[in-house]
Amino acid sequence: MSAERVHRTTHEVTIDAPAGVVYGLLADATAWPLYFTPNVHVERLEFDGTRERLRMWATANGQVKSWVSRRTLDPVERRIDFRQEVPASPLESMGGSWTVEPRGASACRLVLLHDYTVAGDAAEDVAWVERATDSNSRTELANIKKLAEDWERLDELVMSFEDSVHVDGPAEHVYAFLHHVRDWPELVPHVSRLDVTEPEPGVQVMSMDTLTADGSAHTTESVRICFPHARRIVYKQTATPLLMSAHTGEWSLVEDAGGVTVTAQHSVVLRAENIARVLGAEAGVAECRRYVREALGRNSTATLNLAKAHAESHAAPRAA
Template sequence: MTAPDAVLHLERETVVHAAPNAVRRLVADVSWWPLLFSATVHVEVLERRTGTDRLRIWAFDENAHRAGRPAVRTWTTTRRLLPDTGTAIVFAQDAPQAPLAAMGGEWRFEPREDGGCRLVLAHHARVSEGTLADHPWIAAMVTRTADAQLAAVKAAAELGRGLDEAVVTAGRAARFRGRAAEAAEALADADRWPLLLPQLAGLRVGAAGPHAWLLERSGRPFAVCVAPVVGRLVVKQLAVSRSCTALTGEWTVRPATDLAGSEPVEEVLVTLRRRGLTAARGAARRRLLTALTRDTARLVRQRETAGV
């Protein structure tokens, strides 16, 4: 039997001036998480069945980085999306890391008379050894994370249709001769990045966890890269400009074989897609989009020139 003082139950909440079903859709769509949640680097959908998702999440842990531990944590979680729009999205980690024996919770979207939503983020956790008093950082971490996520969802949901305008996207692709397997290997070779992309020459690249790297500039975290699968590299920039509150990108390489006469020509298609969140509007947003598009094209040209 688990001792009561080894179990954590914690609920945090906020009022969102948006309809519950709109708030629920936002939380349910994991493609938003890296833009909304500052610690979330990437979310990969591993399995999707009716009403149930299994996800792998990568997150940047600034406290671990400061303590000299691997700065990127990753775990898998299973969540259930209950059919009633006012009910919870329930989640639980599949294999929590010690000292946690269990970690899960739920999002609740409770309607208010004014048409808004009482948004609740509840967590439960259980430690495998000792009591919660032996691990005070657990409650502090859960509280800090929950408050930040609630605030982010509230801010995004209350933009309403303006949320789409707050997103800027850019993409570019290039083809070159070569083998896709070799290009994919180069994509995940962090030691080669400064050679392939000159603007990274001043950055320090270090391992930050399994298939994860941290880029630092002048001793400060600049970006996190993770390789979910061979041939893909996801980047989340931690240091962004004033006009851009979040910036993510994804490199992909895949074979693109054409026929030139009777001789097959093996080619590689390299693609970079980037997505940012901004508070800029009007002319300022257009300038940001232009700069992002120009920079994306330059990055792809440099990859193309390097041949990987």
Template sequence: MVNTQAPLGDSVVVDAPAKVVLDLIADTDPLHYLSPAIVYAERDITGPAQDSVTVWTITEDERVWSRIQHRTFDADGLRIAFEDAPESTLAGVRGEWILRAVSDDKTEIELRQDTSALTGSEAVARAESARSDLLSTVAFGAGNRSELADLVVDFRDPLFAAGSAEDAYKILYEADRWPERLAHVSRIDMTEDMPGIQFFDMDTTTSDGAPHTTRSVRICFPHSKIVYKQIGLPALLDAHTGHWLFTPTREGIIVESRHVAVIKRSMLSILGEGTTVEAARRYLRQALSTNSMTNLRIAKEFAEEQARA
């Protein structure tokens, strides 16, 4: 399953209660795996019924751009107003999500947007593309929530290291050196034309010997987080995103891997005839965790070696 809906108009009706839709719009975390275009979204609660959201999006020609929105919630009125911050790439864009309960289990979603503050045609086109993608993504996520609950595999693996975030980050940031450090990675072709924005093609092998070639984009936040999204996927998946998180403690650091994988139901048979979703979930959890824990152990060893030096 993948979000491949045609571009929507100003509104769409979905089979979901209004409260479910409102909660989905408020929670930006699912955007990175529900939307084909969104790499990462970060939400900061700024006050009662208010937040600030930063969204990083990838274009069709593989450019990454971001925007910052301030939002105000009217839960009773089923509305969310937003305006792009002065420092946003789409500064001045404003609008509103408006939800109308058609019935107890059906909701009309309207997304209004005013781009009159923008002066360039490229910025207007970018804002309109983002509006269409957000509306489509929310409609898809709300309307397919039951199936997605089965198909989305979301887990985290933490590992303690008696070292610094800087040293652990270095190993996971230097993905171009993974083939010499990690047995399951045979090739990486990486570019970083903009600081902190990496693209790479990678050949890997899972613990059962299955080869995979993927293409990924990563956004690197020095010494705190690296987020990624696969934009060239293995056959079994409709989406694969995640992060490397570096959290200092008084004793050292917790390095965490997160994977969010969306199973493509139509491709279950590549794991063998009769493969069920439950079997695919177990396979993915084991395969993804095995490889990323190898990365984490290398980062731990390096950080602790540097701490002893």
């Protein structure tokens, strides 16, 4: 800790779900973008079964922040301690713990503690951190409560899938097509509008209007994290269509001797309460899964094929 004043917060919630279920959701940090509204992406850098090191991206007061955290997992006590290595400004330090306390076989109390210091302890910076910590903590607890209390349905509400194409062309042209989203309204027929800002290199914040198969349009907002050297782009939709409470995805490129395989991966949490409203009173989760799979797959496959055509049109002629 630095010499700055230590601020402490406590947030808690009672959850009508087994303690083990709640702890399991908390322990799987790489899935947090699906579980927690503020989390955009999590990369596991190290893990030995008990201790892990994570690179995390999340929104705080409308800004995208990134940091590296170390966590210690204790499944017996159902406790997870965390400490940020180099916190995002204006923080000087940030740490805390998650503790799941059983309340019988089918309920528990989840307690989230934070301790932090703010560089210079300026009143406006302290207020900014207090507001972000309180807002994100309340949102995360509400998210985990809703998910955990639906734990018996999680397998049907959470779905992941992917589509791929092989490109007979250079990976750099494929990546450029996927990265330069500002050009998509002119190049991708199902995108009618797209606004993007880049608050820092590798981070894109975008709002997009997409046309569906029946000609209607919906608006989504996303944060994208770009890894040009690894030729990956991951994203989190921060404003989702009615049938999804969460949607994350990834564009990835794998080179081979004949070109490059490009994959669009999606992970989704379905919003069961909106199924009848969108798909009709007779529709259920199975129909919703099929509808979302087809809709997302259709658009991402169309984009993959456009990236393929773009890259192959720029490929140098092969020697005879």
